[in-house]
Amino acid sequence: MMSLKRYNLAAVLLLLLGGYGSAQAAIAPDRTRLVFRGEDKSISVDLKNANSKLPYLAQSWVEDEKGVKITSPLIVVPPVQRIEPSAIGQVKIQGMPALASLPQDRETLFYYNVREIPPQSDKPNTLQIALQTRIKVFYRPQALSKIDMQHPWQYKITLQRQGNGYQVSNPTGYYVVLSNASNRMDGTPARGFSPLVIAPKKQCDAGRGRQ
Incomplete structure (x- = not known):
């Protein structure tokens, strides 16, 4: 019974949950989650290069809830950028017209990914690892803003x-x-x-x- x-x-x-992978990464976003509100046209994310000696490339993209890479209804610009040692870069996650087709009575989950690409080593037999950070992005319709x-x-x-x-x-x-x-x-x-x-x-x- x-x-x-x-x-x-x-x-x-x-939204209180954190991302993963950023603790050991040279390139990491400034937040552990993102909220894209229905009234937003874009949101900005700062990317910090924690390495004080080497520049890194930062490759960014968005995935849907199933982990499939997408270019709509959210897109990241620029998709690739160079960030100098100890410097801060920035990406924008932009909304596309297809956002209007998402459910407007509930949040929709996406993921923002950034992969660091280290410079090529001049030392032979060197193993280089490209770390990746993945954080949640919530599309929150205007109906849920209040x-x-x-x-x-x-x-x-x-x-x-x-x-x-x-x-x-x-x-x-x-x-x-x-x-x-x-x-x-x-x-x-x-x-x-x-x-x-x-x-x-x-x-x-x-x-x-x-x-």
């Missing part, structure tokens, strides 16, 4: 026990990451709950609980 016990959720926008402080969207996220597991429902238009959950009555952690990311207006299972 399904238990209808409800739990509090530690829910935050996915947040109702009287009725916070976070309170709409629900977690219900189903047998030995949990079901999470996200009826909002935002991407959400759930880090943990606890019993609403006594604060007891929901045992077996696994952190997860849930897309707008979706439901998904969240681990298996233990009796």
